[in-house]
Amino acid sequence: MRKQIISGLAAIAALAACATAPEPALPQFAADVPAPVASVDPRVKFKDGERYLRDLSANLGIPREDICKELSRYDCMTDAFRIVLGGVEAPNLLVNEPIENAALTSPIAVDRVALHVCSNRVRMDREDPAEAVLFKAGAFGADGRARTPDAEWLNATADAIYGSILMRSPSEREIQNLAAYYTQVADGRAANSPDVAADWVTLSCFAVASSLEAVFY
């Protein structure tokens, strides 16, 4: 019982910490673009899974049929998460209308799909650098020596991620956020490692591809 209480306290404390941790300080910008005015009638729609995957397929240059496979054989949308990602399947499941509100598992499914897609893209980039879309490894040593990525490479990659996934250029704040995030990914590892850089590209891609702006429209 004591063990159960301790583990329960730990779980609750963890949730409490998640709920009350102070917001990390954002980078300060002297001349940022003024914040937009909040909509007085903020209506957004959930981008159903098929549309979401087709967009990523087109923008990241991965054929739709290959972009996301669960267990390497089941299409993430058609076979695995069609309903929780807002799709319909009338012939067999009799689901004629998409779910009205996101299911508890919907954000998890979106995260899985985004991680699948971004991991795929970065793997493809590393396998064929000449056709790389996101992870352009030139900064890591055309001369065969790795070096810590510079601001230019970070900015260019951030620009590629936003441009590919959200079809827009990132703001200065967004670029700075992603660049600052590199130190977090590299924490405890060699910052000039291509693996670290690849992880950063994968996870930055994941964060943008599963962001509110990517999931809703």
Added chain:
Amino acid sequence: MTRHLSRRNFLRTASLGATGAFIAARAPQDAFAQEVMIERAKNPRFLIVLSSFGGANQVDAFLSRRESEVPNAKTLNAYPDDMVQTIGEFRAIDMKGPSIGAIPAAFTANQSNFVRKHNNDMMVVTHTGTSVNHFVAQQRSINGNAAWKGRTLQEAVALTYGAGYAIPNVHLVNGTGFTERGTDNTLPAYVYGERAPTPNLWPLSLDGYRGIAGAPDRKLFEAARKFRNERLDPSSDFFRTFSGSQRIKHWTNIRGDALRGVEAEDLITKLMLFPDSEEMPLAAHGLTGSAIGQKVREAFPNYEFDPLEAQAALAFMLLRYGVSVTVTLGPEGSAVFKKGVTLGEGGLGEGDIVNPPISFDFSHQANRQVQAVMWNRQLSIAERLISLLKSEEFRDGQSFWDRSMIYFATEFGRTRRRPDNAMTFGSGHDLNNGSLIVSPLANGGRVLGGINVDNMLTYGFDPTTGRPEPGRQMTEPEMYSGIAHALGIDTAGSNLPDMRAMRRQA
């Protein structure tokens, strides 16, 4: 979302482990309400809705009548005397036949084995509905025709007992009125039904990371989620413009504590019914099947091709692992054939049809044969679920079954007339029927109400004593109330009638 537990309740939830963590994340502000939530999570009741699509007709089963008992037996749906067995207060029909109406497949169907075994937990209650439209009647069978602000029985159970459960209300069958969301929009989000349409792949949606080849380390992945939630999204123009949207608020809420709670339970493993195989290459992706998978697959060996068996298997696992307090399953509209059977190659053999097309509703074509096949199917599923639930201890020597109820929800009955002495005939929809409820919590061993042998329609009973009352028709709100009360749901303020006769412990 920040939640606050009182100090006393903080310590009490701590003793509940993961259950306590979910309560902490969902706790209401009121300390007394928190205490109630904690107590109910510790002593849950489980509702299994075994939906019976198309009209599971009581006069073809537990309320059947012999021709010798019915004055106009020639034109009413009464059975030959030697087909009707009497077991306690119940009747049962066992039947064999060379075809299911126009479907040339022999069948053997049995009701008596189930009745003999579960007689003491069976309760049949008569009632008359208000719609013969499939979808509408399905909805009313689980919301009592909006008896309690429109909330469904499943939602009421999830609200009462589900705060400490990861996904309290799971719908394994979809696209029916039995799983339609209720119309009470004031309930917390976690009580509404979660769709789990594909039992083999759905568990993958319970973890955002595991099983994805080439992904960075999990710690980095979690940090990326935090970065997205706390820095990237809040600083985007999109969020600052649309942050007031209810959809955005709902999304950011469920991808927080609720998501972490679900993943912490390792449900992607616990609920993985399928074993490692060529079709489900789990090991190659760092995944494993459930520890109780073998036991469950042995109980439901047709899980690979029969959607209902797969649903039932996952339903048991959801209850057994403390994930849910209510599950809804049932046959779908499609025909199901035995594995390996293909049409047009030498005809169909005995038992090749596992589920006729449109389930009970194929009674339009052949009432008796379809009712026999479908009741046999439903009872077989229930029997195996009960055995599994009895085999697992909940606490202090009590099994999961001791706290469970199976409600065979159905839309309506079938018309009672037949051509003179016909054995094979079609039937229509009829408002009049009854429901089977199997549970240690119900007034078991009882038929509440009766049959008017002049027209084979059911009549009602006294809600307090259960005494038969010819001329009375029980209503949908009364059924809803009786089930809710048998499950220990507090309906104070709802104006629902007291249906003491349906409870085991009045």
